[in-house]
Amino acid sequence: MTPIDLTTPIELLRPPRVVFGAGAAPETGRWLRGRGLTRVLVVADAFNAARVDLLGLEGAVTVFADIKPEPDVPNLEALLAVAGRVEPQAVIGFGGGSAMDLAKLAAVLPGSGQTIHEVVGPEKVADKRAVLVQVPTTAGTGSEVGTRALVTDPATMSKLAVQSVHMLADLAVVDPDLTLSVPPAVTAATGVDALAHCVEAYTNRKAHPLIDLYALEGIRLVGRFLPRAIADGNDREARAGLSLASFYGGICLGPVNTAAGHAVAYPLGTRHHIPHGAANALIFPHVLAFNAPAAPVKTAAVLEALGLPPATEPAAVLDAARGWCLRLGCRMRLSEFGVPETDLPRMAEEAHAIRRLLDNNPRDLSREDILGMYRAAA
Structure with missing residues (x-):
């Protein structure tokens, strides 16, 4: 394997704000209030949907809690229907990689005129439609810092991978205490x-x-x-x-x-x-x-x-x-x-x-x- 040297160009993207540490979860609500964002859609699995109060949110909060462990296109479409109704100012991914990946797509697709199949691949997403906040509750995927989202296409049994700078979180809140309940x-x-x-x-x-x-x-x-x-x-x-x-x-x-x-x-x-x-x-x-x-x-x-x-x-x-x-x-x-x-x-x-x-x-x-x-x- 020929090593890449220091002269090789590379781009490193990270959320503009990262808050890391025990007890950091309520910073989510404080940050949103500071920006006047009160219409919020939280994407979570059932377990985390029951503890959304840990995020310190106020205003009109809608929780989509029907997340599959390996989300597929119908799962995404159900979320996008909710997002289309709510028209959130901010979308929060609250859970593991599945919740955070779907949150990325919910922040860019509703109202865009683009379907999931039209944005598969690198940099095909038109723009960001809502502010995106990622709050991981497992320590595995690292999706809170990434620009990719994956969903399974039931027709082909393969992963659809979307990559876009528009799916980079505006805020990542990494609170390790949220992982204490993981078996x-x-x-x-x-x-x-x-x-x-x-x-x-x-x-x-x-x-x-x-x-x-x-x-x-x-x-x-x-x-x-x-x-x-x-x-x-x-x-x-x-x-x-x-x-x-x-x-x-x-x-x-x-x-x-x-x-x-x-x-x-x-x-x-x-x-x-x-x-x-x-x-x-x-x-x-x-x-x-x-x-x-x-x-x-x-x-x-x-x-x-x-x-x-x-x-x-x-x-x-x-x-x-x-x-x-x-x-x-x-x-x-x-x-x-x-x-x-x-x-x-x-x-x-x-x-x-x-x-x-x-x-x-x-x-x-x-x-x-x-x-x-x-x-x-x-």
């Missing part, structure tokens, strides 16, 4: 999702020294704090460390993005409704090991940052990374999620078609390579 299994899966963002950006063909700094520190934070947060969900320092790791992972996604790990994991979510974090955890060791020959120095650095002995030989890398995930309690077999072996070739075909991610990978993957990973994880 151990979800903490593990979302933590490995944050890790995967950092690792895939760090070992990416487009990896850049500007982003490597965030990526490697994100990996270190996950290695240090994820086992602690799983062991004790009320460990506030560990929760804060993971929220920061997730935020760093989100920074990595903008200019560099993910690679084969996410591409290989996506069919697990679209076809079998395996939660995104759990799918990434299951696939992560296999892709890290596959890429080791193309990025040996960085692979060893990843393992070391996780507190594991550095290794570059694929079998040793696989054993180390898989053992680490198993110790976190992650389910590491497709059979544990009810994925039939007869579906693996079709999944490999679908994953191989996700060129926007696979083309970032430091090592080319064939359909057979992907099928081999699925079979090794079966």
Whole structure:
């Protein structure tokens, strides 16, 4: 893998205001009031819809709480219908990546004359229609800092990816205390999702020294704090460390993005409704090991940052990374999620078609390579 050097141009986008820290959630309402924004649409899952009061909102607040774990086009259309009725001045994503991704689209599509299919791809969104605030309640996706939104198209069983500067949050409020209620299994899966963002950006063909700094520190934070947060969900320092790791992972996604790990994991979510974090955890060791020959120095650095002995030989890398995930309690077999072996070739075909991610990978993957990973994880 030929490294990108410091002379290579790169653009780093972040929300113009970020508030980070325990107890920061009410800053959402204060910030909106300071701007005279009183007609608000909150996009949340059912659990977070029941605690919207933590945001300190006033005025006409509408809550859309019908968020699917892997949102699809009908789910988005139901939200857009509500947004079209409410005509919000501000949209708040309050939840995990699903809520925040849908909030991005609700801030740009209603009244624009554009449909979801017309804005798929980079920079096709016309403009921003409402102020966007993102408040994550899990530590995994980093969506609060990103400009991408993904929804599943039921007709093709594939992810529609929209990227636009107009979907960058005007305010991101990262309050780690909002993650204290996340159960151990979800903490593990979302933590490995944050890790995967950092690792895939760090070992990416487009990896850049500007982003490597965030990526490697994100990996270190996950290695240090994820086992602690799983062991004790009320460990506030560990929760804060993971929220920061997730935020760093989100920074990595903008200019560099993910690679084969996410591409290989996506069919697990679209076809079998395996939660995104759990799918990434299951696939992560296999892709890290596959890429080791193309990025040996960085692979060893990843393992070391996780507190594991550095290794570059694929079998040793696989054993180390898989053992680490198993110790976190992650389910590491497709059979544990009810994925039939007869579906693996079709999944490999679908994953191989996700060129926007696979083309970032430091090592080319064939359909057979992907099928081999699925079979090794079966």
